[in-house]
Amino acid sequence: MILDQVPPAQVAILSLHTSPLAQPGVGDSGGMNVYVREMAAALAHLGSQCRVYVRRWRDDLPKEVVVEPGVTVVHVDAGPTCLDKERLVEAVSEFASEVLSDFTQWGRPDVIHANYWLSGVVGHRLKHEVGVPLAVTFHTLAKVKSASGDLESQQRADAEAEVVACADVVIASCESEAQQLQHYYDAPSARIEVAPPGVEHALFSPGDQGAARAALKLGDGPVLLFVGRIQPLKRPAVAVKTLAKLNRSDSRLLIVGGPSGNQGQAELQGLQAQVDVLGLSKQVVLVPPLPHYRLSTYYRAADVVLVPSRSESFGLVALEAAACGTPVVAASVGGLQAVVEHARTGFLVQSATAEEFAGKVSKLIGNPLLCAEMAMDAAARAKTYSWAAMAELLQRAYARAKSRALVDCA
Numbered sequence: 001m002i003l004d005q006v007p008p009a010q011v012a013i014l015s016l017h018t019s020p021l022a023q024p025g026v027g028d029s030g031g032m033n034v035y036v037r038e039m040a041a042a043l044a045h046l047g048s049q050c051r052v053y054v055r056r057w058r059d060d061l062p063k064e065v066v067v068e069p070g071v072t073v074v075h076v077d078a079g080p081t082c083l084d085k086e087r088l089v090e091a092v093s094e095f096a097s098e099v100l101s102d103f104t105q106w107g108r109p110d111v112i113h114a115n116y117w118l119s120g121v122v123g124h125r126l127k128h129e130v131g132v133p134l135a136v137t138f139h140t141l142a143k144v145k146s147a148s149g150d151l152e153s154q155q156r157a158d159a160e161a162e163v164v165a166c167a168d169v170v171i172a173s174c175e176s177e178a179q180q181l182q183h184y185y186d187a188p189s190a191r192i193e194v195a196p197p198g199v200e201h202a203l204f205s206p207g208d209q210g211a212a213r214a215a216l217k218l219g220d221g222p223v224l225l226f227v228g229r230i231q232p233l234k235r236p237a238v239a240v241k242t243l244a245k246l247n248r249s250d251s252r253l254l255i256v257g258g259p260s261g262n263q264g265q266a267e268l269q270g271l272q273a274q275v276d277v278l279g280l281s282k283q284v285v286l287v288p289p290l291p292h293y294r295l296s297t298y299y300r301a302a303d304v305v306l307v308p309s310r311s312e313s314f315g316l317v318a319l320e321a322a323a324c325g326t327p328v329v330a331a332s333v334g335g336l337q338a339v340v341e342h343a344r345t346g347f348l349v350q351s352a353t354a355e356e357f358a359g360k361v362s363k364l365i366g367n368p369l370l371c372a373e374m375a376m377d378a379a380a381r382a383k384t385y386s387w388a389a390m391a392e393l394l395q396r397a398y399a400r401a402k403s404r405a406l407v408d409c410a
Helices: 031-045 086-108 117-130 142-147 156-168 173-187 207-216 236-246 264-277 292-301 314-322 354-365 368-382 387-403
Strands: 010-014 049-055 063-067 073-076 111-115 134-137 167-171 192-194 223-227 254-255 284-287 304-307 328-331 344-350
Touching: 010 031, 010 086, 010 117, 031 049, 031 063, 031 073, 031 111, 031 223, 031 387, 049 111, 063 142, 073 086, 086 117, 111 117, 117 156, 134 156, 134 387, 142 156, 142 173, 156 173, 167 173, 167 304, 167 387, 173 192, 192 387, 207 292, 223 236, 223 264, 223 292, 223 314, 236 264, 236 354, 254 292, 264 284, 292 314, 304 314, 304 354, 304 368, 314 328, 314 368, 328 354, 344 354, 354 368
Parallel strands: 010 049, 010 111, 049 073, 111 134, 134 167, 167 192, 223 254, 223 304, 254 284, 304 328, 328 344
Antiparallel strands: 063 073
16 A cells, blocks of 8 residues: 555544643653654644544643644543542543544544553443444553563453454554563454654754753753653662762752652652762752653753663653764663664663663763764664654554454454
8 A cells, every 4th residue: 555545534532541731741641642642743744633532630621622733632521630540440431421422523533543551441442332443552551561560450451451352453662562462462463553653853853962051050060861750660769879870979860750650759759868868969950840842951961861661662751862862771671672772872771770770871971982973873763763654654554444344352
């Protein structure tokens, strides 16, 4: 099939638990917010009409927000606005009913694209109600998280397995995630489509490090950067210990993000206590969550970006850092293995200990030539990722799914 012959689609995008309008780094907002926003926009640029359904989380939110031509966010009333993430499963049925009601006004979509397992459960129900293909992007997988030490409920794992069994298309962000879907969920390879996320190069591109540091009032010493939600999965404590292992009083660590999940506040308090115990209060700067576009200044100011997560389905932070020409030292897990080319655009750490992270960081900041070479290679590699390319792959996947008989899970 030729790409320019793939017709645009009417796409119902489900994002029950988090909104593309919410600021990443706040509460449960993170890379998925960016993904849904950029995916919908890129599909719209190809002519598709996207209606993004999110659960109303504040009483003052309007029913609909037209983000741009072809992209409308719909706030769905489903349960109390203050409902905790751990209880959102209680809102699934009401959410599905309200979305189905909206379909009667908007028209039947060509495809339903669910994001995260909760939306997958909704999409599974709606698929059988309206008879259209179901595409799903899980973003994280319960069995993968549990295997890495972040235990998830059996209810979630079972729900994911049911959605995989009935989905017409399962979107994986990289080959590693595709393999995980097959290994843990017996996902048929014929129904898995690998569509890597992109990066907005107009925002994230190499720039003047000195100017970025001046804007952030940083000195000339080494600058390490951690960007992400403060929660055990992301392991910000490893970044703090890495700074301590460097044993350089002129170095700085910037941690950009806020507490997330039911362990987030405790993780933040533990992080602050750790900084005090290690005597790093003058070297560690905790930065509240920022609008997405402002992160580029932080990436450019840094010498190294640290991504010590226990698991990552892809790793948008690593890709954005690379696009800004900043080497990444990351745990060798999941999608980070695809984003970071070891010893060329950064380093992948196998054991993910602070000692190993510090060793790789020291190698970079102690060798300006190596750092500069990695910076150039990282920026060049990041150029191969774009939201437009991802949208083309998705539209092609939607068209293939529409041409086949729907998967029947009965």
